[in-house]
Amino acid sequence: MNSIISVSDLTKTYSGGFTALKNVNLDIHEGEIFALLGPNGAGKTTLISIICGIVNPSSGSVRADGHDVVRDYRMAREKIGLVPQELCTDSFESVLATVKFSRGLFGKAPDPGYIERLLRQLSLWEKRNSRIMALSGGMKRRLMIAKALSHEPKILFLDEPTAGVDVELRQDMWSMVRELRESGVTVILTTHYIEEAEEMADRVGVINHGRLVLVEDKNTLIKRMGNKELLLHLAEPLERLPESLADLSLELDESGQQMVYRFDIQSGETGIANLLRKLDRAEIEFRDLQTRESSLEDIFVGLVRGEQKENDRAHGAGE
Amino acid sequence: MKLNWHGIRAIYKFEMARTWRTLMQSIASPVLSTSLYFIVFGAAIGSRMGDIEGVSYGAFIIPGLIMLSLLSESISNASFGIFFPKFSGTIYEVLSAPISAFEIVAGYVGAAATKSILLGLLILLTARFFVDYQILHPFWMLGFLVLTALTFSMFGFIIGIWADDFQKLQVIPLMVVTPLTFLGGAFYSINMLPEFWQKVTLFNPVVYLISGFRWSFYGIADVNVAVSLAMIFLFLLLCMTGIWWIFRTGYRIKT
Ligand SMILES: Nc1ncnc2c1ncn2[C@@H]1O[C@H](COP(=O)(O)OP(=O)(O)O)[C@@H](O)[C@H]1O
Ligand SMILES: [Mg+2]
Numbered sequence: 001m002n003s004i005i006s007v008s009d010l011t012k013t014y015s016g017g018f019t020a021l022k023n024v025n026l027d028i029h030e031g032e033i034f035a036l037l038g039p040n041g042a043g044k045t046t047l048i049s050i051i052c053g054i055v056n057p058s059s060g061s062v063r064a065d066g067h068d069v070v071r072d073y074r075m076a077r078e079k080i081g082l083v084p085q086e087l088c089t090d091s092f093e094s095v096l097a098t099v100k101f102s103r104g105l106f107g108k109a110p111d112p113g114y115i116e117r118l119l120r121q122l123s124l125w126e127k128r129n130s131r132i133m134a135l136s137g138g139m140k141r142r143l144m145i146a147k148a149l150s151h152e153p154k155i156l157f158l159d160e161p162t163a164g165v166d167v168e169l170r171q172d173m174w175s176m177v178r179e180l181r182e183s184g185v186t187v188i189l190t191t192h193y194i195e196e197a198e199e200m201a202d203r204v205g206v207i208n209h210g211r212l213v214l215v216e217d218k219n220t221l222i223k224r225m226g227n228k229e230l231l232l233h234l235a236e237p238l239e240r241l242p243e244s245l246a247d248l249s250l251e252l253d254e255s256g257q258q259m260v261y262r263f264d265i266q267s268g269e270t271g272i273a274n275l276l277r278k279l280d281r282a283e284i285e286f287r288d289l290q291t292r293e294s295s296l297e298d299i300f301v302g303l304v305r306g307e308q309k310e311n312d313r314a315h316g317a318g319e
Numbered sequence: 320m321k322l323n324w325h326g327i328r329a330i331y332k333f334e335m336a337r338t339w340r341t342l343m344q345s346i347a348s349p350v351l352s353t354s355l356y357f358i359v360f361g362a363a364i365g366s367r368m369g370d371i372e373g374v375s376y377g378a379f380i381i382p383g384l385i386m387l388s389l390l391s392e393s394i395s396n397a398s399f400g401i402f403f404p405k406f407s408g409t410i411y412e413v414l415s416a417p418i419s420a421f422e423i424v425a426g427y428v429g430a431a432a433t434k435s436i437l438l439g440l441l442i443l444l445t446a447r448f449f450v451d452y453q454i455l456h457p458f459w460m461l462g463f464l465v466l467t468a469l470t471f472s473m474f475g476f477i478i479g480i481w482a483d484d485f486q487k488l489q490v491i492p493l494m495v496v497t498p499l500t501f502l503g504g505a506f507y508s509i510n511m512l513p514e515f516w517q518k519v520t521l522f523n524p525v526v527y528l529i530s531g532f533r534w535s536f537y538g539i540a541d542v543n544v545a546v547s548l549a550m551i552f553l554f555l556l557l558c559m560t561g562i563w564w565i566f567r568t569g570y571r572i573k574t
Contacts, residue, residue: 014574052415056573074323077417088408092340093333104329105416147412 003027004155004186005051010060012046012210020046022210024060028155028188033181035201035218036190043210044190045085048157052082065154078106081148085159085190087140091133095124095143098132099150106151115150122146122176138169145176156180158189162196174200194293229292230261230272235285242282248275259286326418330426331433334400338434345396346438349388353442356384357449360506365450371508372539377450381443382533383505389439389464390471390500390525394492397431397475402488405479405572414573420566424476431472432465439464452536459544460535466551467528473558480571499525509541524550 049055237256361377503525531547534540
């Protein structure tokens with residue numbers, strides 16, 4: 001696979017002394033949709049900002065389409081479009097003017113035909129003469145995308161494209177990203193919604209506390225992470241789990257009021273029917289039940305613990 | 320090394336569009352306030368004043384008044400031009416574009432300077448309605464106009480980068496530049512001052528600008544024209560160095 005973005009040993013310490021990125025190494029393949037998944041404050045925006053030239057790296061380097069983003073910034077940046085996390089536009093400009101501005105800024109000669117197609121594709125053509133402040137939030141977001149695509153980049157960064165966006169718009173966004181990929185654009189998006197990574201990405205990188213914890217094919221990752229929990233609120237507290245339930249992945253909480261059953265959503269056989277049958281046979285009654293997907297936070301905790309165990313093991317072997 | 324001409328043009332056009340959008344504030348209001356000066360100092364009070372070195376008082380104050388507007392407009396245009404994207408966050412786009420520091424400055428400073436040059440000429444034209452004047456050295460007059468506009472637009476650009484709130488944006492133009500301009504001989508010849516203050520006044524950089532500019536009109540000057548010209552180039556050099564340093568270090572634009 002051809003790597004279109006290549007991040008090596010990237011570290012960022014902000015002037016306040018906070019280290020937001022710790023020795024990040026990452027390769028993005030040409031033509032893929034890559035999701036950078038991580039909770040707030042993980043360092044996603046910092047990473048994107050360095051690649052796009054908005055933030056200076058403390059050490060390490062980044063190449064975009066073979067060009068160093070600091071030394072050959074012109075060549076590198078021509079290839080990149082960025083839709084930042086915050087909606088920020090000049091309220092008084094017209095839609096058309098601001099998109100033309102972006103294209104010029106990136107060094108491209110005017111191409112009214114292309115701009116028209118772009119605006120039509122994003123359903124903004126009718127609004128081309130409106131002032132930006134007259135647009136709805138969803139339109140503004142699409143306008144930011146139009147600006148980012150105005151210079152026909154090969155690589156598009158979308159920083160939390162669906163944060164605070166309603167369901168319908170989210171669907172639109174997703175289908176638009178797929179169309180872009182089909183036209184050959186490499187898309188890197190950040191998100192803290194696991195479903196979004198699931199829905200969109202070919203590969204997923206998980207980042208937490210400035211470290212890239214893992215990079216994996218989406219399907220592999222989902223297998224690793226796709227746990228769901230079934231919570232059962234018992235009618236009568238139990239002292240311990242009966243023998244007949246011991247072979248299931250079932251836990252009783254300390255109060256004895258609640259049982260947690262863990263199952264894999266990906267596998268065809270969740271074992272829930274079996275569980276309910278066994279509960280019935282053991283005459284355990286419950287008042288309520290609910291399912292819960294393992295949250296991103298849980299997954300991080302899991303991943304970080306896993307890493308620690310591996311480290312411990314490595315140390316143990318060394319001694 | 321190829322220049323990103325489209326990028327420079329984009330910034331320039333964007334900034335000029337902002338000017339036309341705010342025509343009242345950016346052109347009409349300085350022209351109006353300068354006209355008031357002409358009426359009050361030129362026509363009303365000026366008629367009671369004697370000539371200064373053979374020039375009527377109304378005509379004498381024209382170069383100074385143009386400089387006054389030129390300085391304050393150059394600074395406020397350029398500083399606002401770069402401060403606002405920083406403030407609103409839209410600067411991300413300029414920073415992520417394949418455009419060099421030189422090209423960014425050329426766009427912003429070029430537009431701010433263009434605007435204040437146009438304004439200066441407009442005030443000059445307006446002055447015709449109130450007083451009679453001549454321009455002995457039109458070429459030099461334009462030269463001083465352009466150089467001053469460029470230099471102070473650069474100075475404004477630096478202020479716009481330095482300022483992190485609206486108050487800082489206004490404090491230097493208001494607290495430093497305006498007093499220096501008023502005391503820089505816009506309304507009097509420094510020969511009219513007591514000897515001690517004549518010396519002190521030479522530390523005011525605006526004196527050189529106004530004196531040189533006035534020389535291009537009437538051939539009279541408080542200080543030698545060559546010195547005036549040298550001083551303008553010195554400020555220009557200082558501002559260029561400041562901007563160069565800002566972009567080299569990323570000061571207040573990149574973290
Ligand atoms: N300009 C800055 N100065 C100091 N710290 C910053 C700055 N920008 C971000 N940070 C810190 O760096 C960390 C990562 O931020 P960010 O990259 O925005 O995370 P994310 O996009 O994953 O939410 C956060 O703890 C944030 O507070
Ligand atoms: Mg972020």
